[in-house]
Each structure stands twice: as C-alpha cells, then as structure tokens.
Amino acid sequence: MQKSTEKSPAHQGAVSRRFSVAPMMDWTDRHCRFFLRLLSRHALLYTEMVTTGALLKGDRERFLRYDEAEHPLALQLGGSVPAELAACAAFAEQAGYDEVNLNVGCPSDRVQNNMIGACLMAHPTLVADCVKAMLDAVRIPVTVKHRIGINGRDSYAELCDFVGQVHDAGCTRFTVHARIAILEGLSPKENREVPPLRYDIAAQLKRDFPGLEIILNGGIKTLAECRTHLQTFDGVMLGREAYHNPYVLADVDSALYGEKTPPISRADALRAMRPYIARHLADGGAMHHITRHVLGLGQGFNGARRFRQLLSVDVHKTRDPLGLLDQAIGLLEGH
Incomplete structure (x- = not known):
C-alpha cells in the first residue's frame, strides 16, 4: 500500500x-x-x-x-x-x-x-x-x-x-x-x-x-x-x-x-528493512537506492567501516544483494 x-x-x-x-x-x-x-x-x-x-x-x-x-x-x-x-x-x-x-x-x-x-x-x-x-x-x-x-x-x-x-x-x-x-x-x-x-x-x-x-x-x-x-x-x-x-x-x-519499550537494536532495524528491500528489488529497483540512507548506522564499533563499505561500494558489484545485506546485518549484531 x-x-x-x-x-x-x-x-x-x-x-x-x-x-x-x-x-x-x-x-x-x-x-x-x-x-x-x-x-x-x-x-x-x-x-x-x-x-x-x-x-x-x-x-x-x-x-x-x-x-x-x-x-x-x-x-x-x-x-x-x-x-x-x-x-x-x-x-x-x-x-x-x-x-x-x-x-x-x-x-x-x-x-x-x-x-x-x-x-x-x-x-x-x-x-x-x-x-x-x-x-x-x-x-x-x-x-x-x-x-x-x-x-x-x-x-x-x-x-x-x-x-x-x-x-x-x-x-x-x-x-x-x-x-x-x-x-x-x-x-x-x-x-x-x-x-x-x-x-x-x-x-x-x-x-x-x-x-x-x-x-x-x-x-x-x-x-x-x-x-x-x-x-x-x-x-x-x-x-x-x-x-x-x-x-x-x-x-x-x-x-x-515516555515510552517504556526498549529501543530497537541497529541489527534489528536493518533486519526489519529486509522485506521492504526485497520488494523494491522485485519491482526492479536497486538496493543502493535504500541502503544509502542507512550508512549512518555504521558508527563507533569495530566493523563499522566494513559495514559502510558493503552498503556503499560493494552493493554496486554484488549479484546477491540480499546476501550482502545479511552480511551487513551480521556486522551490526551486538552494537
């Protein structure tokens, strides 16, 4: 919708x-x-x-x-x-x-x-x-x-x-x-x-x-x-x-x-984007149209630079964008 x-x-x-x-x-x-x-x-x-x-x-x-x-x-x-x-x-x-x-x-x-x-x-x-x-x-x-x-x-x-x-x-x-x-x-x-x-x-x-x-x-x-x-x-x-x-x-x-619910983690936020990104890809879109907006998640932890590289550079070369996305989600785990 x-x-x-x-x-x-x-x-x-x-x-x-x-x-x-x-x-x-x-x-x-x-x-x-x-x-x-x-x-x-x-x-x-x-x-x-x-x-x-x-x-x-x-x-x-x-x-x-x-x-x-x-x-x-x-x-x-x-x-x-x-x-x-x-x-x-x-x-x-x-x-x-x-x-x-x-x-x-x-x-x-x-x-x-x-x-x-x-x-x-x-x-x-x-x-x-x-x-x-x-x-x-x-x-x-x-x-x-x-x-x-x-x-x-x-x-x-x-x-x-x-x-x-x-x-x-x-x-x-x-x-x-x-x-x-x-x-x-x-x-x-x-x-x-x-x-x-x-x-x-x-x-x-x-x-x-x-x-x-x-x-x-x-x-x-x-x-x-x-x-x-x-x-x-x-x-x-x-x-x-x-x-x-x-x-x-x-x-x-x-x-x-004043919400009591704990904040969503970085990894869960990007994981929640996966179905949205999959729909965009199925409609003929490119993943970087979306992932360019999430690069700011990659700050202040070991692996942050690699995270940004995956979604800003490697994203243009991969034949498996969702697999690459899963790699990026993995780098966010625990941060």
Missing part, C-alpha cells in the same frame, strides 16, 4: 510536533522515511520539498508516494501562487498526509528564481495569502517552516511582522530555523553553517507569540539538547544529525515521549 485516502487508526488525531525530522532534499525520500520510522514510532517525518509545478505538471503519483508505515507524515510544498498551493494541499490531504508544510526557508538560487523558499520572507503578505488559500482548501494542519530573517530583512521587528501576518491568515504552527539566510553569495550548504544560530531570537518569538506552536530547528544534535529546548519551545526538529546519525532516533520515544 503506497498511499491512502483514508487515515488508519494508527495516525488519526492531532499530530505531535514534539520531535520531527526535517525535510531534506535528496535525503528524506520514502525509503529514508520508512527506515527512520523503524527507529521511532512517534517522530513526525517530512518529505523532501515538492514544488507545486511537480505536482501540477509532473508525475503526481510518484511525488506523493509513500508507505502507510511512514505516518505521522507531512508533505512539504514549495511554491508562491496561492491557487496552486491550495490545489497541491488538497492533493496532500487526498493522499492521506497528516500535514502540509510551506517552505519559506530554502536559500538556493534555483528556488529563489521561482519565488520559492527563503526569499518569500521578503513578501509576508504573499505568504499570508498562500497560507489562507491552503487552509481554505484542506482540513489537515497547514504549517510554515522559515528562517529568522534574510539579508536585508533581518531585524526582529521584520520577523514579527512576517509571523504576525501569516498568523493573521490562520497559521498557528511555525518551524523556525534559527539562522538568517544569505540569499546572495552563500551556497545552500554554507547557509546551513555560516550564519550564526540565534536560539535567543526564536525564544523571544515564542515569548511574544505564546499562543503559537513554535518548533525549533537548526544545529540540534543530541536528545539532551532536545530536552533543554523543549523547556522553551513546543517541539524540536533535527535535520542533518538525524540523517548522518540516525540511531539517535532509537531513543526518541523513551526520552521524549
């Missing part, structure tokens, strides 16, 4: 944003999300950003495809035309997504040229119009992920103006990447590292808008940091750390949601 138009009991009700994994281009595809879900039952997962053009003019089924196991699951949209975003939000709801999120944080030149991402922070009225159109089109939550500013519009007053206008349009849930975006001269990678983190600005925003749900994003690496930030914010979002060190998610349910 790849998608659904009716929500199963497993994901009915309010979406918890206490812990989420950020939308990341080329990383949080459906294979990655299926894997991350094995590590945490409660984490809210996001798709890669999907543009309105891709859904309206491209292979909509492919872009919306997911496995039922991925819930709770949010679709992130990129766009700036209210009617187009409304139509795509409706597609998300029809496909069974639990939330639709508008990207107002991506700083790349390519999306700027299409009026997508962080450049929209200079146009709060337009973002408000987009959000209102989306809210009018669906019953699922509509959220916004944004920066604390962009170059040339980086004052706290301008940030409050942005959040205030979007809130007046009906949005009550904001994920704040606590850096400004430099829209000229820095690459997307540099924009995730060079502008300083300003958790204090995000915290002030929560104090000044206490009725809003504010989720903090940017630079968070450990669950101890998550617990600290949850004293101020309504939720935390991990990005690169959750991808490069995915086993951090294995303790999320107990540390942040």
Whole structure:
C-alpha cells in the first residue's frame, strides 16, 4: 500500500510536533522515511520539498508516494501562487498526509528564481495569502517552516511582522530555523553553517507569540539538547544529525515521549528493512537506492567501516544483494 485516502487508526488525531525530522532534499525520500520510522514510532517525518509545478505538471503519483508505515507524515510544498498551493494541499490531504508544510526557508538560487523558499520572507503578505488559500482548501494542519530573517530583512521587528501576518491568515504552527539566510553569495550548504544560530531570537518569538506552536530547528544534535529546548519551545526538529546519525532516533520515544519499550537494536532495524528491500528489488529497483540512507548506522564499533563499505561500494558489484545485506546485518549484531 503506497498511499491512502483514508487515515488508519494508527495516525488519526492531532499530530505531535514534539520531535520531527526535517525535510531534506535528496535525503528524506520514502525509503529514508520508512527506515527512520523503524527507529521511532512517534517522530513526525517530512518529505523532501515538492514544488507545486511537480505536482501540477509532473508525475503526481510518484511525488506523493509513500508507505502507510511512514505516518505521522507531512508533505512539504514549495511554491508562491496561492491557487496552486491550495490545489497541491488538497492533493496532500487526498493522499492521506497528516500535514502540509510551506517552505519559506530554502536559500538556493534555483528556488529563489521561482519565488520559492527563503526569499518569500521578503513578501509576508504573499505568504499570508498562500497560507489562507491552503487552509481554505484542506482540513489537515497547514504549517510554515522559515528562517529568522534574510539579508536585508533581518531585524526582529521584520520577523514579527512576517509571523504576525501569516498568523493573521490562520497559521498557528511555525518551524523556525534559527539562522538568517544569505540569499546572495552563500551556497545552500554554507547557509546551513555560516550564519550564526540565534536560539535567543526564536525564544523571544515564542515569548511574544505564546499562543503559537513554535518548533525549533537548526544545529540540534543530541536528545539532551532536545530536552533543554523543549523547556522553551513546543517541539524540536533535527535535520542533518538525524540523517548522518540516525540511531539517535532509537531513543526518541523513551526520552521524549515516555515510552517504556526498549529501543530497537541497529541489527534489528536493518533486519526489519529486509522485506521492504526485497520488494523494491522485485519491482526492479536497486538496493543502493535504500541502503544509502542507512550508512549512518555504521558508527563507533569495530566493523563499522566494513559495514559502510558493503552498503556503499560493494552493493554496486554484488549479484546477491540480499546476501550482502545479511552480511551487513551480521556486522551490526551486538552494537
């Protein structure tokens, strides 16, 4: 079952944003999300950003495809035309997504040229119009992920103006990447590292808008940091750390949601991927489409390097991919 138009009991009700994994281009595809879900039952997962053009003019089924196991699951949209975003939000709801999120944080030149991402922070009225159109089109939550500013519009007053206008349009849930975006001269990678983190600005925003749900994003690496930030914010979002060190998610349910069940082991998590990988192979897919997302399991133990080599190098040469997978699972045993 790849998608659904009716929500199963497993994901009915309010979406918890206490812990989420950020939308990341080329990383949080459906294979990655299926894997991350094995590590945490409660984490809210996001798709890669999907543009309105891709859904309206491209292979909509492919872009919306997911496995039922991925819930709770949010679709992130990129766009700036209210009617187009409304139509795509409706597609998300029809496909069974639990939330639709508008990207107002991506700083790349390519999306700027299409009026997508962080450049929209200079146009709060337009973002408000987009959000209102989306809210009018669906019953699922509509959220916004944004920066604390962009170059040339980086004052706290301008940030409050942005959040205030979007809130007046009906949005009550904001994920704040606590850096400004430099829209000229820095690459997307540099924009995730060079502008300083300003958790204090995000915290002030929560104090000044206490009725809003504010989720903090940017630079968070450990669950101890998550617990600290949850004293101020309504939720935390991990990005690169959750991808490069995915086993951090294995303790999320107990540390942040009070679950008593012991965390899944690394070996059991990869073993649970085996039927999924077998189906993908039977459908004509390649194993590295999936195993590239699990390489972060191979850290901090004897054999970790061999584990990563099996699934990143040897995987391209083998005639027995599932046998190779079993070798990799064996290297994880006891770790």
